[in-house]
Amino acid sequence: MTKIKYTNPYLAGIGLGLTLLLSFLILGAGLGASSGLARIAACTELYIAKAHTLSSEYFGKWGQNPMRYYLVFMLVGIFIGGLCSALLANRMELQVERGRRSSVRLRSAFALIGGVLVGFASRLANGCTSGQALSGTALLLTGSFVFLICIFVGGYATAGLFRRQWND
Amino acid sequence: MISTMYQLGTLDSAKAFLASLLVGIAFGFFLERAGFGSSRRLTGVFYFKDMAVIKVMFTAVITAALGLTCCIVLGWVTIEGIYLMPTVYGAYVVGGLIFGVGFVMGGWCPGTAAAGAASGKMDALIFLLGAVIGSALFNEMFALIKPLYEWGQGGVVFIYDTLGMSKGTFNIILSVAAVLMFWGCEWIERRRTGQSLGENASILKTLSVAVLTLAVVLVAVGAGRPSGEQPMGQAGGVISSESQLLEAIDMAQDHIEPEDLADRMLRRESGLIVVDIRPVIEYMDYHLPNALNIPMKDLHQTLMPYRNVGTIVLYSNGMTHPVQARDSLYRSGYTNAYILTDGLNGFIERCLTPVSLRDEIVPLEIAAKIRAWRSFFLGSEAPPQAEPATPSEPLPSSLLVDVQWLEKQLNRPDIRILDLRSQPEYSTSHIQNSLALNVENLRTNINGVGSMLQPGDMLAGYMSAMGIRPTDTVVILYGDKTQDATLAGIALERLGHASYRILNGGFAAWKSAGKPIVTDLPEIAASNYAVTKSDMFSVDYMTVLEYVRSKKGIILDVRPAEYYEGAKSNEARAGHIPGAINRPYTEDLVNVDDIPQLKPVEELARAYARLIPSENSTVVVYCRTGHQASQTFFVLKRLLGYKNILWFDAGWSQWAARQELPIE
Numbered sequence: 001m002t003k004i005k006y007t008n009p010y011l012a013g014i015g016l017g018l019t020l021l022l023s024f025l026i027l028g029a030g031l032g033a034s035s036g037l038a039r040i041a042a043c044t045e046l047y048i049a050k051a052h053t054l055s056s057e058y059f060g061k062w063g064q065n066p067m068r069y070y071l072v073f074m075l076v077g078i079f080i081g082g083l084c085s086a087l088l089a090n091r092m093e094l095q096v097e098r099g100r101r102s103s104v105r106l107r108s109a110f111a112l113i114g115g116v117l118v119g120f121a122s123r124l125a126n127g128c129t130s131g132q133a134l135s136g137t138a139l140l141l142t143g144s145f146v147f148l149i150c151i152f153v154g155g156y157a158t159a160g161l162f163r164r165q166w167n168d
Numbered sequence: 169m170i171s172t173m174y175q176l177g178t179l180d181s182a183k184a185f186l187a188s189l190l191v192g193i194a195f196g197f198f199l200e201r202a203g204f205g206s207s208r209r210l211t212g213v214f215y216f217k218d219m220a221v222i223k224v225m226f227t228a229v230i231t232a233a234l235g236l237t238c239c240i241v242l243g244w245v246t247i248e249g250i251y252l253m254p255t256v257y258g259a260y261v262v263g264g265l266i267f268g269v270g271f272v273m274g275g276w277c278p279g280t281a282a283a284g285a286a287s288g289k290m291d292a293l294i295f296l297l298g299a300v301i302g303s304a305l306f307n308e309m310f311a312l313i314k315p316l317y318e319w320g321q322g323g324v325v326f327i328y329d330t331l332g333m334s335k336g337t338f339n340i341i342l343s344v345a346a347v348l349m350f351w352g353c354e355w356i357e358r359r360r361t362g363q364s365l366g367e368n369a370s371i372l373k374t375l376s377v378a379v380l381t382l383a384v385v386l387v388a389v390g391a392g393r394p395s396g397e398q399p400m401g402q403a404g405g406v407i408s409s410e411s412q413l414l415e416a417i418d419m420a421q422d423h424i425e426p427e428d429l430a431d432r433m434l435r436r437e438s439g440l441i442v443v444d445i446r447p448v449i450e451y452m453d454y455h456l457p458n459a460l461n462i463p464m465k466d467l468h469q470t471l472m473p474y475r476n477v478g479t480i481v482l483y484s485n486g487m488t489h490p491v492q493a494r495d496s497l498y499r500s501g502y503t504n505a506y507i508l509t510d511g512l513n514g515f516i517e518r519c520l521t522p523v524s525l526r527d528e529i530v531p532l533e534i535a536a537k538i539r540a541w542r543s544f545f546l547g548s549e550a551p552p553q554a555e556p557a558t559p560s561e562p563l564p565s566s567l568l569v570d571v572q573w574l575e576k577q578l579n580r581p582d583i584r585i586l587d588l589r590s591q592p593e594y595s596t597s598h599i600q601n602s603l604a605l606n607v608e609n610l611r612t613n614i615n616g617v618g619s620m621l622q623p624g625d626m627l628a629g630y631m632s633a634m635g636i637r638p639t640d641t642v643v644i645l646y647g648d649k650t651q652d653a654t655l656a657g658i659a660l661e662r663l664g665h666a667s668y669r670i671l672n673g674g675f676a677a678w679k680s681a682g683k684p685i686v687t688d689l690p691e692i693a694a695s696n697y698a699v700t701k702s703d704m705f706s707v708d709y710m711t712v713l714e715y716v717r718s719k720k721g722i723i724l725d726v727r728p729a730e731y732y733e734g735a736k737s738n739e740a741r742a743g744h745i746p747g748a749i750n751r752p753y754t755e756d757l758v759n760v761d762d763i764p765q766l767k768p769v770e771e772l773a774r775a776y777a778r779l780i781p782s783e784n785s786t787v788v789v790y791c792r793t794g795h796q797a798s799q800t801f802f803v804l805k806r807l808l809g810y811k812n813i814l815w816f817d818a819g820w821s822q823w824a825a826r827q828e829l830p831i832e
Contacts, residue, residue, distance in 0.1 A: 006201065006203035006220075008371055009202060010350070013225070013226070015197075016199070016202070016228035016231075017229070017230070017232040018231060018235070022191060023195075025245055026170075027173050027179065027184065028172025028173050030250075031195050033277075036278075037303055038306075042303075044304070051613065052615060053307075054625060055623045056308070057310050057311065057314070058306065069180070070180070070185055073186075074191060074192035074195070076189060077195065078192045078196035078279055078286075079282045079286045080196060080286070081192060082197070082199060082200040082287055084197055085196070085199075085200035085201050086283075089201075091205065095288060096290045096291045097206060098208075098291070108290075111274045111292075111298065113298065114271065114273035114275065114276070114298065115281075115295035115299040115300075116301050117273065118276075118278065118298070118302060119270075119298060120270075120302035121264070121265075121267035121270060122263070122278065123302075124263035124306065125256075125264060125267065127253065129278070129279060134225065134232075138228075138236065139250065139252060140326050140328060141252060142326060143260045144255075146260045147261075150262075150263070150268060151264045151267050153264070153265060153268060154264060154269045155269070161273075163215065166215070
């Protein structure tokens with residue numbers, strides 16, 4: 001079975017944009033992904049140290065059932081949607097994506113540390129590329145534009161440091 | 169007109185969860201379709217290899233932005249119906265920069281990583297794990313980061329206001345920028361790969377023309393309708409002029425009707441924050457269930473976390489103060505603050521007056537509603553005949569009550585008696601329907617300190633198990649320690665449960681007066697006690713340290729003098745917090761037949777007037793574990809009416825153990 005080519009980026013963009021519009025009209029809120037991850041973190045912390053988590057200022061305000069939140073369900077949806085699309089396009093393949101000359105260990109370490117930074121930064125900025133950079137800019141919110149610009153500044157400034165994981 | 173779930177306050181309903189799941193599925197599907205299930209493709213943008221990220225992202229932004237403007241112009245939806253995130257400049261700049269580094273290093277962002285993990289990318293799974301760790305790290309470091317998190321708060325602000333242009337003009341500029349960016353991306357890729365645009369060309373041309381045309385048409389339509397831009401600016405934008413504020417008032421967007429509030433409170437709508445801005449004495453006599461009592465001057469500071477989150481309803485007896493408070497909040501960018509029409513007086517008259525006392529004929533369904541409201545807001549539905557319009561028989565204004573008073577209240581359904589004596593003492597004799605409670609059960613270990621009062625939701629769990637409702641008046645009986653009663657009292661205060669009384673002299677006073685006692689256990693139905701986050705009096709050692717350094721408050725050490733002086737010690741270090749004044753809690757007590765009672769209020773008032781300059785002075789009370797200090801807290805705040813009393817629960821046992829903290 002051959003992999004089906006990626007959808008034309010502009011058409012995929014229109015699809016994403018309409019999904020976002022639908023989210024605005026039905027939910028009254030944009031898309032989001034990092035909140036779901038933070039809720040998972042809160043849930044894990046609750047499991048390990050309940051009183052500590054409940055008394056902590058940030059996670060504490062989410063109460064005893066942090067998973068009862070609409071963005072947790074959206075995150076599950078993203079996973080299901082991604083799975084459907086990958087299966088339909090024959091793109092399902094277990095792998096650690098990296099450059100041919102790069103090691104699994106290096107790529108994994110970068111992914112882990114990058115994840116930590118992104119998870120942390122998303123909380124600091126009340127959102128990630130989905131909630132702020134995509135949804136917030138579509139609402140023309142100043143903060144979201146500031147965030148988006150800073151992502152690219154941060155990314156381009158340090159891209160050279162992490163290039164070796166893609167070396168072929 | 170569409171009412172969004174955010175507008176209806178139903179984002180926490182099962183329907184919203186299902187809708188979110190479906191929206192998420194579409195989101196994930198298009199992310200994977202676009203090729204964002206590949207970290208290589210995602211990061212390609214940072215090496216000018218693959219510009220898909222910019223193409224997809226900006227197409228999506230421009231589609232949604234113009235689409236939403238269309239829907240607003242067509243009157244399908246208002247911008248008020250959508251959650252608008254407030255801007256925090258400093259936090260977003262730093263957050264964006266860190267995010268950018270994490271993105272290029274990890275190769276993913278949260279949404280794409282979920283789609284990537286679904287298509288078998290192990291690096292995406294690792295990245296997600298990292299992001300969960302990063303979130304937890306944020307929570308753990310929150311105390312440290314908070315200043316950064318709140319640095320540069322600008323409220324809800326739109327980019328076109330920031331840039332000083334109209335929304336239409338900005339839409340055109342954004343569209344032109346997007347189109348230029350698309351062609352720029354194609355140019356970069358073509359230069360790299362040498363391939364021509366191919367099928368992309370026709371799609372891109374069509375898109376460019378469509379986007380630019382739509383942007384221009386929207387401006388033309390907006391110009392043709394002079395009020396077209398107004399819903400946007402007035403509802404969500406920072407209030408740039410007084411006329412917008414007045415217009416919002418003119419359009420009655422600033423208040424909420426009593427019946428509406430009653431219904432929303434009855435169904436325990438989440439995100440509804442009811443604020444009572446009356447003096448604490450009035451608040452303690454009667455307040456709406458779960459209402460927070462916040463003095464006017466503290467509104468901005470205390471309500472900060474709720475700015476544009478949920479619905480804030482302000483009330484007082486009348487309307488004047490709430491109106492002024494609400495306008496002040498509105499000017500600071502709160503678009504979610506409302507006043508209760510006709511105040512608490514109007515609420516009682518319109519919602520809680522029994523049907524039988526009304527002049528007008530009440531339709532059946534309204535009568536049923538009134539009964540439901542009365543039973544919710546007054547605790548129980550009394551026989552409708554001779555019920556006065558006031559909420560309940562006024563309680564004594566002092567929180568310290570005597571045996572005669574308690575005896576008269578025994579049959580009231582909204583009175584709950586907590587007996588804090590030991591289990592054998594309770595089992596052999598107690599007051600009818602009283603509940604046994606070991607006060608130590610209200611404490612737990614938090615952050616390594618073993619004697620901390622439990623967080624609000626744990627306490628609420630106890631209340632539910634004991635069948636106590638927020639509208640009940642709790643009467644506390646102690647055995648031989650007054651501070652047991654005040655510790656239970658401070659637990660109720662943490663829950664925002666202001667309606668409690670302490671029987672002076674405790675159970676012994678009841679017994680020696682020869683009042684009836686029983687040995688059977690009460691029949692209790694569990695209640696559902698909602699959590700409120702109203703504790704604004706507990707402080708941690710960092711806050712105390714600030715008072716030590718700034719010398720702006722009074723620190724009261726209520727332990728016995730030999731512990732204060734350091735002659736005796738059973739903690740890590742001996743002594744006291746620098747600058748603290750010693751006023752042992754026992755000084756406030758007098759023994760009557762070997763049972764401690766609080767001294768008469770006048771005597772206490774004279775004693776504390778010598779220590780505390782004014783009723784507005786900030787006073788931090790502490791002892792070893794917070795137990796004895798709860799008594800001084802009660803005396804100062806509830807008996808003597810000092811307004812700014814803070815309770816350092818962790819007390820000397822934590823202060824002494826933290827070697828970095830100064831002592832005397």
